[in-house]
Amino acid sequence: MxxxxxxxxxxxxxxxxxxxxxxxxxxxxxxxxxxxxxxxxxxxxxxxxxxxxxxxxxxxxxxxxxxxxxxxxxxxxxxxxxxxxxxxxxxxxxxxxxxxxxxxxxxxxxxxxxxxxxxxxxxxxxxxxxxxxxGERISFGMEQKAREGKWVSNTPPYGYNKSGLDRLEINPIEAKIIKEMYTLYTSGQSIFGIAKNLNQRKVKSKRDYSWRQGPVRYILNNPVYTGTIRYNYRKNKENYFEIENAVPAIIEKDTFNLVQEIMKKRSGFHPRSATSSYPFSKIAKCARCGKSLSGRQSKITRNEKSYTSYSYYCQNRLLGLCDLPNVSENYLDYQFQKHLSGWDLTEHGDAIVNESLIESEKLKDEYEKELSEIEKRRSKWQYAWANEKISDEDFHQRSREELDREKKIKLELEALYLDSDKSTSISSEELKDISSSWGRLTQAEKKQFIQLSVKEIIINKTNQKRSKDSIIIEDITFN
The missing domain is CATH 3.40.50.1390 (Resolvase, N-terminal catalytic domain)
Structure with a gap:
């Protein structure tokens, strides 16, 4: 057996x-x-x-x-x-x-x-x-403790230490950072800018992590810093309640309310569309620093009418490491189409499609092989653990590492199989006549063609003028 x-x-x-x-x-x-x-x-x-x-x-x-x-x-x-x-x-x-x-x-x-x-x-x-x-007894007990103004979580929020079993006291060093976050935000700094500022100064979070936008936003949204405990914030929201003056306050309520108002106003400035497609993303590179260009959309109002414009920006510019101005997607598309007119894809249309399929199959094989290797290593460690050749702690650490690797590989595999299930939007015949048909393609079809045929496009901008000629494609590398 x-x-x-x-x-x-x-x-x-x-x-x-x-x-x-x-x-x-x-x-x-x-x-x-x-x-x-x-x-x-x-x-x-x-x-x-x-x-x-x-x-x-x-x-x-x-x-x-x-x-x-x-x-x-x-x-x-x-x-x-x-x-x-x-x-x-x-x-x-x-x-x-x-x-x-x-x-x-x-x-x-x-x-x-x-x-x-x-x-x-x-x-x-x-x-x-x-x-x-x-579970009901524990839930009832924790809710009752919260109503009494006691802290029911094991981990105190940033800015506080636990005092005894269920009370909080201010951590002076962290509280200073909390006050600074609120000051920076009310003075015009963005959440991204605050996280960047803290990381540049090597300020660590409660668990010694680097700062991201999520934790900073959570701190700016949390009324605990005004002394108010909230309960059932994420789950059982119908039973949500707050207990004021339950913990020592770090931030004045007026400051907290001002931050909420600013955050609400800013939320409408940069709308995001989940269905937007950027054909040149991951392919376009900055001619000045070599960094990838990322897509961005912004809302413009002219004569009481709103328009959405699409552009690309250098990621290093956000960090102050590059000065490439924003590149309009329409102008970049125009310059790319001019390059298309000089290409002869008569003999290469089939090759582009076939090479993409071959590369996809190779990746699938590699990922499947790696999953098999993970299973083999897991069995070896189980044998070693069962025979007490490695400790429980070592066994669990190795298992967690392999699990993380396994999850990433399965996500990549899922994406590859999903792409395989979809029929190719652009046929080899369309590829051969891409120059004349470019204007009729959808954004998704343009992106598919660029990813199939182009490895890298080096982009520069000669001036700040809003003109097609301000955009230059300095070089194109094909797959």
Whole structure:
């Protein structure tokens, strides 16, 4: 019997109830030995609840059912696998579909009979009731603490330290940075500019991270800095409430309200469109510094009519490292079309399309190979961990690193397969006559052609005038 061992712990269970990863592993291994079974895989979810199936290792285990890796799933107790009756039904159906048995080392039941399934369902129902009941008690207790003005999160917000179990006190060094953020914003600085300013001065966040726009925006939006605790801000918003004067204030309420007004006004200045397409993005390069040009849209009002203009800017310009002015997309498109008239793609139309498809298949093969290598390394570490050649901490660190790598590769693969499923918008025949048909192409079709045929376009701007001739394409490199 080839056995897959599934282990799950949450932080509380590991500390209070003796369900540590090591303890479960030792008992399950001893059980497998007593049955004469071979352990072929370990799946370990650490610090995760069994309220749903959104667990990395559980998903990996269920995904392995199609691969005929094991004949039986062994757990210490049923509640290690799930505390949801519906999820239990789904998993039992999957196990039966792939002829995989399910066994608990401490509970006796048989899922192959109606009585056995009833027994398992009753146990799962009790586990679900216990989880939901405990969750309600904890939620009620935390809400009550919040209404009493106590801090219920483990981590204090930037600008504060925890005082005792549930109180906050001001961190003088961080509070100075908080006040500076508000001052900079009310004096005209952008959220991006504030983050850039802090990073240039090597000011670190609470967890020693660099600053991004999200954390800065969160601080500027959070009323805790005026002394007000908010609860149910993200979840259960219908039960949202605030408790004023619960913590020491760092920012005056008038300043906080002013920041909210400025933020509301600024939000309408730079509209974004999720469907906008920039044909030259990632391809266009700055002639002055070599950095990529990024697309931007802005709203212009003339004679009481609003227009949206599209342009490209050098990314280094935001950092003060380049002086290339904005490049109008219309003018760049005009100059690119002039270059098209000198190209002869009669013989190369098929090649451009075919080379793109070949490159895509090569990438798919490389990604699939890397996923296979990750699985092999994971098995080696599981063997080393099971034989206590590496520590629990080392095992989990390596697993997390491989998981991050696996997620990135799968995202890239998904994008490649998605592109493969879509029919090519531009045929080889259209490519051969691209100069005359350019004006009829959509933005998406133009972008497709540029990405298929061009590797790099070097762009410069001779002056600040709004004219087509101010844009120069200094060089074009083909794929």
């Amino acid at each position: 080839r056995v897959a061992i599934y282990i799950r712990v949450s932080t509380n269970e590991q500390v209070q109830e003796g369900y540590s990863i090591k303890a479960q592993r030792m008992k399950l291994e001893a059980y497998a030995v007593s049955q004469g079974w071979d352990i072929v895989q370990y799946y370990v979810d650490e610090g995760l609840s069994a309220k749903d199936m959104n667990r990395v290792e559980l998903k990996r285990m269920l995904g392995s059912l199609d691969k005929d890796v094991f004949d039986c799933v062994l757990v210490y107790r049923l509640d290690r696998l799930t505390r949801s009756v519906l999820d239990l039904y789904e998993m039992i159906k999957l196990f039966e579909k792939h002829d995989v048995k399910f066994k608990s080392a401490t509970e006796v039941y048989d899922t192959t009979t109606a009585t056995g399934r009833l027994f398992v369902t009753l146990i799962a129902s009790l586990a679900q009731w216990e989880r939901e009941n405990t």
